[in-house]
Amino acid sequence: MADQAVDSGGQAGASRDQFFGRQRELKSLRADIERAGLNTLSGRKAPRARVLLIAGRPGSGRTALAGELAFRLADDYPDGVLRARLTEPGGRRVPMDSAARELLDSLGVTSPPGADEDELTEMVREALAERRMLLLLDDAGDAEQVDPLLPDNPDCLAVAVSEGPLTGIPDVRPCTLGGMDAKSAIELLSTFTGSVRITVDPQAAESIAEECGGLPAALVLVGGWLAGRPRASVADVAKRLRALPDDGAQPRGARPLARAFRLVYESLPQSAARILRLLALAPGGFADAHTASALAGCSLSAAQSTLDDLVALRLLHSVSAPLPETGQGQYVVPGCLLPMLRALLETQDRPSELQLARARMLERTVRQLQSCRAVTEPDGSPARKKLAGLPSGLRFPNAPAAAAWLSARLPALLASARLAVEDGGLDTLARRLVAALVRALAAHRGTEAAAPELYGLHQLVLGVAERRGLHREAAAALLNLADLDAQTGRTEAALARYRAALDAGRAANDPYATGRAMESVGGAYQELGDWQRAADWYGRALAQRQARGERAEEARLYGRLGTAHTYAGRYGDALRSWRAAVAGYRRVGDLPSQARALSEAARVQEYAGRPEESLHTCREAVDWARQAGDVRLQAALQLRLADTLDRLGDPAAARLHRSAAERLLGEEDSTYEIRSTSAKD
Numbered sequence: 269m270a271d272q273a274v275d276s277g278g279q280a281g282a283s284r285d286q287f288f289g290r291q292r293e294l295k296s297l298r299a300d301i302e303r304a305g306l307n308t309l310s311g312r313k314a315p316r317a318r319v320l321l322i323a324g325r326p327g328s329g330r331t332a333l334a335g336e337l338a339f340r341l342a343d344d345y346p347d348g349v350l351r352a353r354l355t356e357p358g359g360r361r362v363p364m365d366s367a368a369r370e371l372l373d374s375l376g377v378t379s380p381p382g383a384d385e386d387e388l389t390e391m392v393r394e395a396l397a398e399r400r401m402l403l404l405l406d407d408a409g410d411a412e413q414v415d416p417l418l419p420d421n422p423d424c425l426a427v428a429v430s431e432g433p434l435t436g437i438p439d440v441r442p443c444t445l446g447g448m449d450a451k452s453a454i455e456l457l458s459t460f461t462g463s464v465r466i467t468v469d470p471q472a473a474e475s476i477a478e479e480c481g482g483l484p485a486a487l488v489l490v491g492g493w494l495a496g497r498p499r500a501s502v503a504d505v506a507k508r509l510r511a512l513p514d515d516g517a518q519p520r521g522a523r524p525l526a527r528a529f530r531l532v533y534e535s536l537p538q539s540a541a542r543i544l545r546l547l548a549l550a551p552g553g554f555a556d557a558h559t560a561s562a563l564a565g566c567s568l569s570a571a572q573s574t575l576d577d578l579v580a581l582r583l584l585h586s587v588s589a590p591l592p593e594t595g596q597g598q599y600v601v602p603g604c605l606l607p608m609l610r611a612l613l614e615t616q617d618r619p620s621e622l623q624l625a626r627a628r629m630l631e632r633t634v635r636q637l638q639s640c641r642a643v644t645e646p647d648g649s650p651a652r653k654k655l656a657g658l659p660s661g662l663r664f665p666n667a668p669a670a671a672a673w674l675s676a677r678l679p680a681l682l683a684s685a686r687l688a689v690e691d692g693g694l695d696t697l698a699r700r701l702v703a704a705l706v707r708a709l710a711a712h713r714g715t716e717a718a719a720p721e722l723y724g725l726h727q728l729v730l731g732v733a734e735r736r737g738l739h740r741e742a743a744a745a746l747l748n749l750a751d752l753d754a755q756t757g758r759t760e761a762a763l764a765r766y767r768a769a770l771d772a773g774r775a776a777n778d779p780y781a782t783g784r785a786m787e788s789v790g791g792a793y794q795e796l797g798d799w800q801r802a803a804d805w806y807g808r809a810l811a812q813r814q815a816r817g818e819r820a821e822e823a824r825l826y827g828r829l830g831t832a833h834t835y836a837g838r839y840g841d842a843l844r845s846w847r848a849a850v851a852g853y854r855r856v857g858d859l860p861s862q863a864r865a866l867s868e869a870a871r872v873q874e875y876a877g878r879p880e881e882s883l884h885t886c887r888e889a890v891d892w893a894r895q896a897g898d899v900r901l902q903a904a905l906q907l908r909l910a911d912t913l914d915r916l917g918d919p920a921a922a923r924l925h926r927s928a929a930e931r932l933l934g935e936e937d938s939t940y941e942i943r944s945t946s947a948k949d
Contacts, residue, residue, distance in 0.1 A: 355408070
C-alpha cells in the first residue's frame, strides 16, 4: 500500500482507492500508446504487444499509476486486465514458471505440472494470441522477466512497472516517476488530516510535502501518524521530520521515505515495534494474526489488535477481508518498508531469537494445516479426535471453512515452505510443513487438481532429502515426481526419475521403494513401446515380491508381465504369466481379479489362434465372476464371450450371451435406483 498514492481512508470522509495527481504522466502514457513505433515507421505492422514502462523507486506510487492507467484503458481491452507480480515484496524474483502459472490460472488455462518455463511462457503467449487484453507486469526486475510473456499480438498492451529501464526490449520509452507535485501531495495528506488542519497552516503542509520528497509512501505514513493524533499540528510534524537526520547509507532518493518511516516507527509501543520487525520474517511479507502471534510469542487477540493498529498507521496493507469462519484477514508488509525492517532486525534482535521466532511460526503453520486436513476426515476418526484436542483458534468449524482458508492462504503457505527449505537451519520443521501442506491439498483439492502445487512441494522435499542424505525420503519424492511426469506424458523424464528412485531406495534399504521403482521403470518402458525391457523390469519386481512372500502383489505383477508379453507378441510367455496370475489370485481368495486374469488369458489364446481354448477359458471366467457376485464384471465377460462366439460362427449363442449381459446390467441399474431411493427416503 505504501507504494501507492491510493487508499486515502482519512478522517475527512475521503473515499477509498482515490487516485491523486500524476495527470501529466497519465497523458504521456496514453500518448505513447498511439505513438508510431519503429515497425510502423518502416512500413511493417507491429508484430508484438506494445510495452509501456513506468519506472520509479519503491514508494513512488508506480504500482498505483499502473493500476489507474489499466482502469482508464479497460474499455479498450474487452478481454480484461491480466496481472502478475514479478518480484516478491522481499525483493526475491518470482521464478518465470511461477509467474506464467499465475497468468494461466487467471486465464482459466490448466498448466501441466512439472512443465518448464519455456513451455509455460509459450502457453501464455498462445493464450493471449487471440485476445485483446492489457497485461500488467508489476515489479519487473529486467527485460528477461518481461520479454518471454509478451504475446505476438499487437492488439494486446503490456504495462510494466520497474525501478529502472528494460534494456533489451525495443521501442520502450520509460515514464519515470519522481515526487508528486505539491498540490497533489497536500491533497493526499489532507485525506488523513482533514482540510481544517491543512487550511490552518498551509505552509507547514507544503513543508511536509517537501520533506517527504513528494513520495506517496512517505506522505501516507505521515498522514497515518497524523490521523492517529488529532491534536498534533501539521507544523509540529514538519518540525519533527526536519529534525530527523538522514541515513548516509541510504540513496538520496530513498531518504525521505526512511525519515517518514522512522517518525512512525519510533512512536510505536515496544511490543508493536517488535511485532512489526518480526513480520519481515513472514514469507513474502504476508501474515495474519496466527503468523504474528507465533512470531512474537503473544496471544492471538493481542496479535490481531496490533495488526489493526499497524494497518491504521499504514505500516501494513490489508490484502483480504477477514474470513467469515475465522474472523481473520491477511496482511502484507509494503515492499518499500521491508529493507528497513530487516536492517532493524539485524541491529535489535539476536539471531537465536529470530531462529526461535521462525520455528514458532512454522510450528503454528504445521498445526493449522493438520487441522485443515483433519476436518475432512469422518467423525470419530483418529484425526478428528486429535482435532478436538487443539486450541479453538486452530480449529475449523467445517470442511468448506478449511478449504476457503487454504485457498486464501495458499500463496503464503507455498512461500513459507520454500523459504523454510532454503533456510536450511530448520529442516525437520520444513519437512513437516511440506508434508502437512501436501496432505491438506490432496484432501481438499484432490491430487489431480493440485498437481502443479504438489510437483513443486515434492521438489522441495527432494532438495532437503538430498541435502541431509535422507535416502528413503529422496526415493519417495522421486517416485512422486516421476508419477506426475508420467501422467503428463513426459515419459523419458519419468523413467530417469524412477531409476534415481531405485538407487535411493537401495541406499535406504527400503524394499517398498525399490519394488515400486522397478515396477514403475517397467511401466515407463511399456509406455515407450520397449516391451522387452518392460518385461525384464516387471520380472525383477516380481522376483522381489516372491522373495518377500507378498502373494497379492506377486499375482498383480504376473498380470503386468503378461500384458508386456502380449504386446510383444510372445503369446506363450503371456499365457503362462496370466495363468500364474490366476493361480496367485486364487490363493489369496480374490475372485474378481481371478476372473479378470482368466479373461485376459482367453484374449491371449484368441490372439494365438486358439479360439476353442479361448472360449472355454472365457466361460470359466464368467463362472468365477458369478461366484464373486460381481454383476458388471460378469456382464462384461459375457459380452466378450459373445464376440468370441461371433468369430467362431455361432451367432445364435452369441445373441443369448448378449441378452444375458443386457439383463444383468438392467438388473444392476434397477438395484442401484432402488438403493438410491431408499437412501433419499
